[in-house]
Structures are given as structure tokens and as C-alpha cells.
Amino acid sequence: MSDARHEPWEPVRKVRTYEQVMAQIEQRISDGYLKPGDRLPSEREFSQLLEVSRPSLREALRVLQALGIVDVRAGAGREGGSVFVGHPGSGFADLLRLQLALGHFSDTDVLQTRLALEVWVAAEAARQATGEDITKLTGVLDRMDDPELSARAFNHLDAEFHVTIAESAGNSLSAHFMGSLRTAIERRMVDAYEQLDDWRLTARTVRKEHRDILAAIERRDAEAAVALVRAHITTFYADTYGLGRAAGPRTDTLQP
Structure with missing residues (x-):
């Protein structure tokens, strides 16, 4: 039996809230639940579903937008919200x-x-x-x-x-x-x-x-x-x- 005291330990990494949000979205994309053209819930609804603050959610969406994964559109209703893009971004x-x-x-x-x-x-x-x-x-x-x-x-x-x-x-x-x-x-x-x-x-x-x-x-x-x-x-x-x-x-x- 190996001695746990001599096994290498890895530092515990503190994951920021927005990274956890992104990880969930990435997992759903990988599992096929999200695809190009799909729309995420409204900011208010989404933050409640994830039980995170709206600023943390916005930070995650800003990163995804910068990566060309989602298009964040201003406004309410069908014209607004976050939509997964259907083509590779820049x-x-x-x-x-x-x-x-x-x-x-x-x-x-x-x-x-x-x-x-x-x-x-x-x-x-x-x-x-x-x-x-x-x-x-x-x-x-x-x-x-x-x-x-x-x-x-x-x-x-x-x-x-x-x-x-x-x-x-x-x-x-x-x-x-x-x-x-x-x-x-x-x-x-x-x-x-x-x-x-x-x-x-x-x-x-x-x-x-x-x-x-x-x-x-x-x-x-x-x-x-x-x-x-x-x-x-x-x-x-x-x-x-x-x-x-x-x-x-x-x-x-x-x-x-």
C-alpha cells in the first residue's frame, strides 16, 4: 500500500464563478444540448437558474462573445439575448x-x-x-x-x-x-x-x-x-x- 504522505499533491484551484458558468455551457455544447442558433435564457432567468449573480453571468457571456461562441444582442424579446453563432468567429x-x-x-x-x-x-x-x-x-x-x-x-x-x-x-x-x-x-x-x-x-x-x-x-x-x-x-x-x-x-x- 502506498503512503499518501509521499504521493504528489496538487494545489486546490479556486474556480471563479464565471468559469463555472462557462464550464456548464461548454458541457452542454459537448453533450449536444446546445447548438448554433440556440438562445440562452434571459439574463434574469439564467442567473436564477444557475444561482449566480448577474455580474458573474455577464462576465461569462463577455468571454464567450470574445471567443466568438455567442452573439450577445441588446434588447428584449426575440431580438435580444445570447445566441450561439452558426459559424467560426475571429x-x-x-x-x-x-x-x-x-x-x-x-x-x-x-x-x-x-x-x-x-x-x-x-x-x-x-x-x-x-x-x-x-x-x-x-x-x-x-x-x-x-x-x-x-x-x-x-x-x-x-x-x-x-x-x-x-x-x-x-x-x-x-x-x-x-x-x-x-x-x-x-x-x-x-x-x-x-x-x-x-x-x-x-x-x-x-x-x-x-x-x-x-x-x-x-x-x-x-x-x-x-x-x-x-x-x-x-x-x-x-x-x-x-x-x-x-x-x-x-x-x-x-x-x-
């Missing part, structure tokens, strides 16, 4: 952007994550992209050809191109993660372009590489799409951030 992108700003993740971390994700979605897009997807991607690239674009506008379209590839891969989670990642690094990308001696020269290369990637996807050549995306990303990071190509993971092992 909460993850906002959190990731703050984490990056605080230096919790390096440029190498971002590079490796982008490579792992974008190599996979490029291969899947080459297999699954529809005619509508190709048309949408072509439209993005046509807009990138505008010579009057600013560095910020060009980067926004650059992100849209990569996110659209992820969307055409048929995996909504990877598409949302790609969108969140690009949103989080937008400021870094714009700064990188603006610090170049001639960002339009780099943009010309980027546009050409984008066209080559789209062509590979359109002809259903997954292997070529993977190779082109890998080279596209690693070359940009090497030229712009000074990161060696060896910084990336062995993405050949990630190919489906």
Missing part, C-alpha cells in the same frame, strides 16, 4: 495575433506551421478543387495584377489566395485555421513588404508563383502543387526574413 485569430505580438512564437515557428498546413491543402486542392474554386482563385490573381495596389492591399489578396486554396481542399477546419493564421500575421507580412527595397519586384515574383500553383491545381497535379507551394513559401521567408530553407519541416513526409 476569436482564435485575435488570440493568435496577440500571442505572436508578445513573441510567444518565432518566425521559424510560423514558417514551419505554414509549410505543414499549406503543403497538405495544396495536395488536397489539386484533387478536389471544383470549377467554381478555380474561377474564384483566378479572380483573386487577376485582382493582384492591378499595378495601383498598395503593399497592404496586395498582401490582403495574397492571403485570400492561400485561404481560398485551403477552402477548396474540402476541410473547413484547415480553412479556418489558415484564415486565422494569415489574419494573425498580416501586420508582419505588410511590414516585411514595406521594408523591401522594391516590394513590387517581389510582388511580381509572387504573382508568377501563384499562377504556377494554380495551374498545377487546375491540372490535378498534386505532386507539382506541393513542390511549388513549398518553394514559394520557403523562398519568401528566406529572402524576406533571412530564414534558411532548412528551417522547414520535412514536408515530403506530410504528403498524403
